[in-house]
Amino acid sequence: MTSEANQRLERPEKKEEFGRNVTVHAIFVRHGEKALSTEHAETSLTPNGADQAREFGQGLGDKVKGYASKTDRTIDTVRLAIESSDADKKLNFRIKDELGIAYNKDGEFSRAIHSQKKQILGEDFASLPVAEQHNRLLAYEVWSTNYYLSFRDKRPDPKSEAPVEVASKIALRVDLYIKMADRLHSGSEITLVNGTHDYCIAAFLKEVLTKTTGNETRTGFDKIEDIGGPIDFTESFEVHINTDEKGEKHIGLSFRGQEYSINMERFGQLVTIGKQLKEQQHENNRG
Secondary structure, three states: OOHHHHHHHHOOOOHHHEOOOOEEEEEEEEOOOEOOOOOOOOOOEOHHHHHHHHHHOOOOOOEEEEEEOOOHHHHHHHHHHHHHOOOOEEOOOEEOHHHOOOOOOOOHHHHHHHHHHHHHHOOOHHHOOHHHHHHHHHHHHHHHHHHHHOOOOOOOEOOEOOHHHHHHHHHHHHHHHHHHHHHOEOOOEEEEEEEEOHHHHHHHHHHHEEEEEOOEEEEOOOOHHHHOOOOOOOOEEEEEEEEOOOOOEEEEEEEOOEEEEEOHHHHHHHHHHHHHHHHHHHHHHHO
């Protein structure tokens, strides 16, 4: 063994070198504007959606890493955001299934969603003034988000994930980032951009978003209107993970200009659900 190797063995890395005064910004952002279709959900970014993604990328920080679900619109949103950012360090981009939502394109839920979309938008949608088109699209998104969230821990159909299942996958990503803070060099700061979908964001917030007003503390919401309406294109929530000089963690959540806390008990339950789902998926893949 070389003298250099001996020195490495004799000088274990100090705990103080990691996890102290660390800042992790984990941003979960909906993709930019996608092409409108009453027949299909899987459409790509519009030119305006690409511009939205570039604008979102402004001010992300000096060190940025990107993740996205495996749809073109989320991948392009994160890619364009990071490319247009002023970050000095732009780390490798990765696809993560946890940021997506599994559903049966030909299932009962998908048929119900598209049928209601046609009804709300109307046959005259293309000829309407832009303001009225916006109003009808908003009405559809309010209805569809509340409809999906109403299933809570039940699947809308056998092959479409329940809202709680979707929330648990987001919780797994957040849990990973909370643990990441312990492994980062002390004094470091990183922004993690996660491209995802409106249902995924809404499902997670419904389970863990906690606000204290006076003597009342409330977790979640009844209807999406209670938090200001459905999640818009390139709208996001951010989890702030900070450690102090002793390595103690402080975790908060910001959304639409307000600061929230996370219901850590429910968050822990979601992480457990997410791990069980991953184990089950691995078993199914092996089978």
